[in-house]
Amino acid sequence: MTWNRRRYATWLLAVMPVVLVGCTVEKIETPAAGAGSETSAPATSTEEVRRIQIDGSSTVKMITAAIGEEFEGKFSDVKIALKVTGTGTGFKEMIAGRIDIANASRPIKESEQADCTKNGIELLPLTIALDGLTVCVNKENDWVDAVTVAQLRKIWEPGSTVRSWRDVDSSWPDHPISLYGPGEESGTFDFFTEAINGKEDAIREDYSPSADDNVTVTGISGERGGMGFFGCAYYFANQDKVKALKISPTDNITDAVAPTAETVKSDQYKPLARPLFIYVKKASLARQEVQDFVRFYLNEGQRQVSAVGYIELSEEQLKASRDAFAAAIR
């Protein structure tokens, strides 16, 4: 009886199912961490990969990335897994329980909060920096330095008939106006439409939206009649290319305020100044590395805020965030 290939195959096919049926995969019970066994808890956590999952806003990501990098340098056994999908998607991931921290350029919506509560996810909102949305025009635009909120609304409101600068103010030249800004997936867009047009997502349809603020900058700097808005970091990085407008919250143009670190911090730059947040899952704060990271974020990390072009919180605001964090980990 020779053992050729076919015979092998037949035997194997006959024996395999019998063996496989007898096999099971069983879970080896490890002593539950956090069941009062203080000594075993650190031992298991060092074996595991210590990774902090973060998702959300592309604005806040700049700050989180810079702080995260510094943090990784100091705590070499912790890694930051950072995704950038936008504030709304970040909250969705948080609701699904997949991430520890959500970067957000706007406060959480009631519906999102309700979904979190429904899934038993408690959040700790922390204000971590300030941003002043900057409305910019072309460098060669010599007729406008300041605008009122009413004028901005006239330009940007849904169904706006403004085609040239003269349509806004009769003393301005009859130069065609071309508008640029972020698209509707952006938290910046949500905030601007709410602050200027009074209703979120309400905006004229014929502006040029772009997910990339560098494109908006290029658009404004390429056309004499160009106008657009973005976070202050893009303005600070492109001051040689575009001109920021002073904005007056009242109808009196002399009340106009320029977007600077001081005016945003002292709450004079209205209504386009906004706080930036991180939302930390309270359950994740039980993990030492998340706690360390948030503490680092609110202390040493804060110097990165201005380094990446955003505006640091005032003393009281920072203290409020630190207090909220201290209360949450107590």
Added chain:
Amino acid sequence: MNIPMTTSEPRYVARSVSFYSGADRSIRRRLFLSRVFAGACRFVTYGSLIVLVVLLTAIVWSSLDRLSPDFVYSTNSSDPDKAGMLAGLWGSFWLVLFTALFSVPIGVGSAVYLEEIARDSFAVRVIKTNLSNLAGVPSIVYGILGYTVFRSAAAVLKVWFDGQHAFNVMGLFRLRLIKLPIYEDNILVGALTLTLVVMPTVIAAAQEALRSVPGSIRMASLALGATRWQTIWRQVIPAALPGISTGVILSTSRAIGEAAPLIMLGALTITTMVPGNIDSPLKLITRPTQVLQAPLDQFTAMPIEIYDWSRQTDSQFTAVAASGIMVLLVVLLAINAVALIVRHYASRRLKW
């Protein structure tokens, strides 16, 4: 392939015709049109070439500031002088490796079935027509599909295999399985999605290659008493191998440039992590458990990093993004070179 023919043909006609029928207006007119057409073709070819050259020069120029060996050896950073591509390179390496592993057997198998085995039934015709439709579907759609199917499957696996497991063989002995952390947004999920993206192209290329094998080879093989399987396996596939391998490698180089479906799946945007912590080729051999871990790890890829760099506020990141594009291009050229070499060796083996 045919373009040199069309450009040289009119000249040949012009020389042979012009000496005896100079007054034939119809011929003149047709020759003129033919020359205009040849000129238009030349213009289109060189025009796109010029655009390519301009783009490449611009990228090379702006990458000069940053491109250096340590750009490839260091991971991402918010400091443009330190930002590097290591994590993206390794992420793309694993992605392409697994995409090829999945797409080659399935793609070539489907092509063999469609070309060699299937009868011309209604179902087969529907599949053949829809293959070219699938090739035109935007990759983000496959990203959504991958998110709902593969990522959800990975999430289920993650729940099953959370913790340490053992494999019990008929109650006789237990094999303790290595504990691997599983992430639902892992490389396998990404590779499976990219497999969907490139599959139509792989199948089309393989079909084309199989069709180019002369029917007489099949008939000769069958006439000599070979079975259909032996004919396909020993005659048709070796003969089609140059075409198949070129198609496969060109479509994997498409996979390497995809960002949208990966972002959709939840690939990391900014990370210093390399999958499985394998940051040098040597560790592929010396760290077997990490090699096992890599496909189940989170990842980022080269195009995602480039996309992120191009969106940074700091204009110095333009140079970083350009350097990233240069590295991506070099990798692509290397892959295409492999395609050429494989093609060369595979076609040398053909004896007829």
